[in-house]
Amino acid sequence: MKRSPIHTTEHRLLLCLGPGGVGKTTTASALGLRAALEGRPVDVMTIDPAPRLLDALHLDATVSDPQEVALDGLSVGGAGRMRALKLDPKHTFDSVVERYAPTRAMADTILDNRLYNNISGALAGVGDYMAMEKLLELYDDPETNLIVLDTPPAREALDFLGAPERLLDLLNSRATTLLGGGLKFSDMAARAVLSAFDRVTGLHLLGDVQAFVRSFEGMYQGFAERAARAKSILAGPECLVLVITTPEELRVEETGAFISSLDQAGISIDGLVVNRVAPAMPGKPRPAKVTPPALQKKLLRNWRDFAALKQRETAALRVLREMLPADAIMLVAPDVGREPRSLEDLAEIAGTIDTADLRKH
Amino acid sequence: MAWPRLTFVIGKGGAGKSTVATALATYLASSRPTVLADLDQRGSAARLLGVRTPAEGPARAGEGVELRSLSPRRELEHFIRRIVPVRIISNRMLGSRTFAYVTAALPGLQAFLLLSRLSSMAGEAAREDRYVVVDGLSTGASLELLSVATGVRNLAGGGTLNHLAAELESFISDPNRFGVAIVVPPQELALKEALEAASTLRAQLKVDRAIAVLNGAPAPLFSAAEAERAMEAEIEHAGLVRRRLDLDSAAQRIRKELTAAGLAVIELPMLFTAAIGSAEVEQLSRSLRKKVEA
Secondary structure, three states: OOOOOOOHHHOOEEEEEOOOOOOHHHHHHHHHHHHHHOOOEEEEEEOOOOHHHHHHOOOOOOOOOOEEOOOOOOOOOOOOEEEEEEOOHHHHHHHHHHHHOOOHHHHHHHHHOHHHHHHHHHOOOHHHHHHHHHHHHHHOOOOOOEEEEEOOOOOOOHHHHHHHHHHHHHHOHHHHHHHHOOOOHHHHHHHHHHHHHHHHHOOOHHHHHHHHHHHOOOOHHHHHHHHHHHHHHHHOOOEEEEEEEOOOHHHHHHHHHHHHHHHHOOOOOOEEEEEEEOOOOOOOOOOOOOOOHHHHHHHHHHHHHHHHHHHHHHHHHHHHHHHOOOOOEEEEEEOOOOOOOOHHHHHHHHHHOEEOOOOOO | OOOOOEEEEEEOOOOOHHHHHHHHHHHHOOOOOEEEEEOOOOOHHHHHHOOOOOOOOOEEOOOOEEEEEOOHHHHHHHHHHHHOOOHHHHHHHHHOHHHHHHHHHOOOHHHHHHHHHHHHHHHHHHHOOOEEEEEEEEHHHHHHHHHHHHHHHHHOOOHHHHHHHHHHHHHHOOOOOEEEEEEEOOOHHHHHHHHHHHHHHHHOOOOOOEEEEEEEEOOOOOOHHHHHHHHHHOHHHHHHHHHHHHHHHHHHHHHHHHHHOOOEEEEEEOOOOOOOOHHHHHHHHHHHHHHHHO
16 A cells, blocks of 8 residues: 555544545545554544445444454554444533533433533534543544544534633523623513513523523633643544545535634644545547447447546536645545445555545546 | 435535536436425536526526525525515615524524425425425535424424424425435445434334435456456456445445445446536436336
8 A cells, every 4th residue: 555645644533524425434434444454443434434444444333432443454563543422412512511520410400401412412512512522632642643633514614623712612601691680781681572572482591501601610721621632632633634525526615714714813734634525537438349239339429428427527626725724735536336334345445545646537 | 216306406516516416416317396495505417417507587598497406594584584574674684794693593493494495495396296306415515404394393482483494304204295215325434324314214203204215336257267267367357346346335235234224225337437517417317217217
């Protein structure tokens, strides 16, 4: 296998961002596997892996601790090994609450709260916050040399990076002020509306929100400190930020918006991985004696069809290249035409990810 | 086939939701005025039709198609303005950061309001004899959106909201008002997701009308014997012949399994063109007409 085109040795963390449906988890796992085969102890953290990928990694979906992936039959260099884990936000949130609540009674109050039970799975930010918690845990594990972090599919690039702050904002004193007795006019108005909403709807949520926020009193500081630490790691030099996408026309603009919103937030991306790129086209078929004319015609038609698709793809790749900062690299992962079913499949994908050569396409 | 007033187009990311939704709206517009509502906020439908994104108000796009853009945030604003009629107060509330956190914490409020909007759009369409096509969300997010009615009904024991939620549940299970089109590209993983979505729609959400749109079935080109011969003689082009066969067999298998799962399948051809724009959408809408009317 050629050496990896991205020099992961200088990094301890590989952050994979990108929209849904681009094969982010597969790409993240492939990059992790590649680093493991190159001799590094790697942890791959996935959020929502497809069942087949779990099979390929021999990963049990019900366990949220890192599990050793058996790399039997692959040639592993030096200290290479791979662990994989699937994040279960609810489970992680429960254990965070249990770990950091000052007393057992307080932990139980939170765990029994109706709102907690509704939001700990669903509230935007909880899953992402929990990914951060797990990330810090792995980061501090001396056994781990490289962490590959797959993120939940995001509409906005900052969904993931900004989520912990949004959750903290809900838990911080301003929200408590709003619910406890507003000072600002707009907060009072907000409170009035929510009360009216509660009354009309019969939801009685306000009390729950209030109880929920109150129950986190005393824990907020710890949450905030860990979020700040995770943020500094993610923005630091040890973190390699990759955006994963596909070369589809309708996705190009979305990817561009993704990259520029990261840029606006002061996060520079190190690379773009364009997944499912079609293989390079052979030359136009020339008439051969052995092939009958009818078949010859069909071969030409087939070539034209795929050449048109390739043309569409190349145009998209060019636009993507222009969107990237000059110092960021663009990688392409070829379309293998199927989902990985085994570790060998994943290794094959890992081995073929390469720097994009636009002249070739 | 009588078409439901509102068709909600869902599918895996990259499956071609926007293309299919746009082609469907173009086809339906040939018989009735049709609204194409964009939920994805990316303006893909507008781009396909070659018109500007309808940022705030509706925009006209071609013969009989009206583009609209829906967003959960805007629905929340409408809702707040409705219950707080004093503009100055409602504006300050909407601008308040704390308010944003609290509404984010109210489970499913924005999704609920969005679903109510879809229901009222379907009602309007029935009164004015029109159609609505919604360029929806990825499969998972769409199912979440549709399940919000039941979620809210369970959460609110009684009162107005409970009543509203029950109405929304009956909306999505009414075959005259609501239907789901699941877009499936000829890919293995997409098939599995589509089958799961179909069963969730039927069993849990009680959606009566769900069809599958197989998007990108290539016209068969080589017979088995031809393919074999070509791959032997034309080493350089064997890969391309193989890709054609793979696409074809994936499409066939997917068609078979979707049908076996009891879904009506509408098939759209794979477009081997260097770009996808309004001409291609037009072509797809013509082939939709042929398939639906057959």
